[in-house]
Amino acid sequence: MSQATMQAPTSQAADAEASRSRKTNKSQHIRTWADWMTLVLLIVGALIMLFPLIILAMNAFKTIADYNATGPLTLPAHPTMRGIESFWKSSNFPLKFLNSFVISLVVAVLGVLLSVLNSFALGIGRVKGNRWIILLIMLANMMPQEALLYPLYTMFKEAGIYNTQLSIIIIFTVVQSAYGTYLLSAVYSTFPQAILEAATIDGATRWQTLIKVVLPISWSTISVLFVFFFVWTWNEYMIPMAFLMDDSVQTVPLALSALQGQHTIDATQLAAASLLSIIPTIIFYIIFQRKLNQGIVAGAVK
Template sequence: MAAISSRAAQAATFRLVMWGFTLMTVFPFGLLLLTSLKSKQDLFRGAFVLPDRPHFENYVSAWVDGHFGVYFWNSVIVVIPVVGIGVLLGLLTGFAFAFLSFPFKKTLFVMLTLGMMVPGEAYIIPLYYEMRWLGLLNTYAALILPQIAMSVPFATLFMASAMQQLPRDILEAARIDGAPRGMILRKVILPLMGPAISSLGLFLFIWTWNEFLIPLVLVNDDALRTMPLGMLFFQGRYTVNIPVLTAGAVIVIFPIIIVYLIFQRKFIEGLTAGASK
């Protein structure tokens, strides 16, 4: 009985700690959301005071006057090809590193690992001159192509690691049956990689949506700015109007929360797949 009560106490303590961390995570966003629904007069009444009515016009002002409608669709135009092509290339290159033998395999693997360690600040200036030489500055290509290249090292290592955890007997059975590599990838591996693909897609979506340095350096046309960069210039114009400013911040954050909630189950499965084997 003492052991059971001890385990129950430990479980209760663990739940309390987790709830505490959850509240610490949710509280800032809740305060941000509350502020975005206030008027300027409501702010003077206190940060935690509820407004007399929700001021959704703050979101209209941010969307229209702050050009967040343009920034939002620019981010969507950039995110879709980066995530789609990044996941596709990750599948192909991950399959190669996981199951195929080819020259300089270990060397290329080390180069990919080093590519993940190099900060963007180290290559942003050469990247700027390269994009200028190609005539791609102030274009969607300048936002999409570098981020696809940046996603390949992580996508390759992530998918190769996930594929190496697949049951070997299924793959050996496909090889014995004489299935070609392309069919093995499409018919055997791909159906088993759903959680890993969802996790990789979510990672790439968050990183691409939040990317700031590449749009800042390679784009100076307001019609091509993405959400984080647009938030910077929006903040400079609306520093005094805190409710409209926080409404813009909610617009930037909200798509990430929605995408995570949609893929939450697959994301957790993808991260914990190796632990259950």
């Protein structure tokens, strides 16, 4: 049998494989009607979600006369920065922004730290009665904020930290870490025991196991908690309203509430103020978007 005869079947098999590969690639690039319908529904859903933000941005650049004449659903006829400039100066927005940023960032960091330590003890350390402890934490976290106001007011008055940012940081660190403890405990309870046993055999201490083994694997979930804690604290209104009396320590949501008079309201200035208040959270989300997506995917895989 000649060499050409031996190579013929091999050449035919290679051609057949290449043909199948081309058909597979072609079929992968052909979208079905279901794919197109899904894409259209996603676009419509995104537009619905963005519609309030679009309306807010349109009205933020209107004059009062333009708003009264055409209503909130039209483009500004004479775009202006008057509303933004007025709110920026009257509310001392840079100071309010700094207060909100510091409080939210410190709460996010401390909340994540407490959540990790508590969850490591409850989920991996297997503390006796850990299920009852987690249940108690969740029941406390489900209490309405109104029920916490008077006890916290009395306690902080006695401690001398009422009307300070420290009081808000303490409150929301405890509140956010309660939710984070519940979530991370569920994640750490399913942590592979073989990895932990291998770390113990290698001589790792509890702290080394947490820092070098547990944290790197659960970093995506922790990043999600960090983003959520920051945004949730930034948007809080009721407790800061009750505990921050001086203008120098108030946050952005409290500055927004000052724009609503008893009988009148400047809709364009309120829209401008609302737009300024949500831009930082949007920027913060964009910065951590990749980590947020990774954490959500990791949670879905688990």
